[in-house]
Amino acid sequence: MMREYLSLVLLAVFVIVNGVGMILISHLILPPRPTPVKQTPYESGMPPIGTVRERFSVKFYLVAMLFIVFDIETVFLIPWGVAFRQLGLFGLVEMLVFIVILLVGYAYAWKRGALEWD
């Protein structure tokens, strides 16, 4: 069984060597020759105004937090799905309870406007 992971490691090494090699060869063929204009960040041809490191909408953090909750739910559901036939009625009821608990949280998040974008 561990053998299969060996071929995966071989593939990973192969891909990493390829990727790093591509960047390295391209860099060696023509090293960067920077000039002040070349180094300016692209802003549709205008001189850049202000910096990029500014605040952005807190909504994105909220989405990330909701993602963690539901992704963990997915992680719990995967082994249940695989073992579904062996678990029988007990597993089904257990998971229904679990989904209902999560639905309460989901309904709360929806009600509080966590899913709204304006």
Add this chain to the structure above:
Amino acid sequence: MTPDIKGFLLAATVKIVVVFSVWMIAIMLATWLERRGSAFMQDRLGPNRVGPAGLLQPVADGLKNFLKEETWPKWVDQPLFLLAPLMSFIPSLITFAVIPFAAPLPGFDFTLPLLGRFTYQGPIPMVVADLPIGLLFILAISSLAVYGIVLAGWSSASKYSMLGGIRSSAQMISYEIALGLSVITVFILSGNVTLSEVVAAQQRTVWFVLALTVAFVLFLVSAFAETNRLPFDLPEAEAELVTGYHTEYSAMKFSMFYVAEYAAILTMSALIATLFFGGWDIPFTRWDEGPPSVARCAATLLAFGTKTGFFLLFYIWVRWTLPRFRFDQLMELGWKVMLPVALGYITVIGLVVWGAERVGVALAPVLIGLNLVATAGLLWGLDRGRLLAGARARRAA
């Protein structure tokens, strides 16, 4: 080294080199197909000068990118700026490792001068690494691709890149949930996460596109969002963000994002074919399930290629059919439609599978009937504007 280990290493190396090369050529053909296909749909010619029908255009593009000077804008975070293309290139080219692409080949036993004897007992599975964790590996590694995009957006220190990066992080994690939830129903029916077992389960019963149509629809929509393709290409919406997260990239580093994007599309096409369309299974015959042989391997490889190629074309077809979503519509679809539908569908499938086994009726006809009704209901509901605000507003106007 024993002959057995040598045989395994030989088989593994040959498989890796051949599959990787074929995959890279397929990516080149995909970029060619995208440009020619787009041109065809817009009634123009597309690239047709380099090689027959422009087939060598991707080679010319690759060579050009090799020889171009790379730019390093002033404020970039240098280590992350360099790491980002690798972070999207490497995961997208590793994920296909667990997808079985043909019926197994017979084992071998031969002796070479100097190198000695090579043996391989039993059939050689036509998959780079037949991991027992199968699909979980794809879910895990393809999630890493989001890092490449977010790091590229953040480290470029350009406003367009930054916006593209944070947009895509929100989009990809939102649709990853629907993607993960939709495959759980596949696990319920196949009872296994290994993709070769999923294919075998479909050979025993029916293709899961018939038994799990709603899951297929959810998976397809999420796959479009995960690969940042139209109608969900907000991270690189060219009308708003130039090219989004890779605006500041040039030369080979840009090429790597490009390759990664098409590799992700190909992997998703292959995954849709494997999960819902029987993988390398040839429909209406049981010939392909016989003992391993070269003919079976070649025929099933062709079947797999056809299915994957169809979904690749489908990606391009959809691109020129549907307009881009607005960001709030995108998030609304992901969180308010896909997520509850996926959760409800898991519950329904769980109840039906348990009930059918309890009563003792055949599962496949029940599921096909149920899915016809469910898919019709879902499409009707979406179209009537009951679930999407945009459609509701349109009806009011």
